[in-house]
Amino acid sequence: MRKLTDFIIKGRYFFLAFFIVMAIFSLYLSNKVNINEDIMKYLPFSSETKIGKDIMDQEFLEQDSSVLNVMFKNLSDDEKIATLDQLQNIDGVSSVSI
Numbered sequence: 001m002r003k004l005t006d007f008i009i010k011g012r013y014f015f016l017a018f019f020i021v022m023a024i025f026s027l028y029l030s031n032k033v034n035i036n037e038d039i040m041k042y043l044p045f046s047s048e049t050k051i052g053k054d055i056m057d058q059e060f061l062e063q064d065s066s067v068l069n070v071m072f073k074n075l076s077d078d079e080k081i082a083t084l085d086q087l088q089n090i091d092g093v094s095s096v097s098i
Contacts, residue, residue: 008015043050072083080098087096 040050040053070087072080075083084096084098087093
């Protein structure tokens with residue numbers, strides 16, 4: 001154990017330089033990594049899951065839309081109805097529920 005610690009202490013500048021070079025190399029390579037978040041690319045074209053997903057994409061065109069939840073506190077019934085109407089009249093809003 002003593003020999004190992006002596007070796008590390010004597011070569012501390014080498015180890016430091018090695019880890020700095022490896023860190024820089026890792027940072028460079030991290031930009032080269034492609035991340036594939038679409039799991040459907042891994043399925044064969046004849047897969048029932050892939051076929052079903054394609055049908056769902058055709059039928060439900062709002063697949064790429066976002067959902068936004070808004071909460072209001074202490075509104076009277078009239079204010080709730082007015083707020084509901086205002087939200088429904090916003091361009092691009094497809095549905096509003098209470």
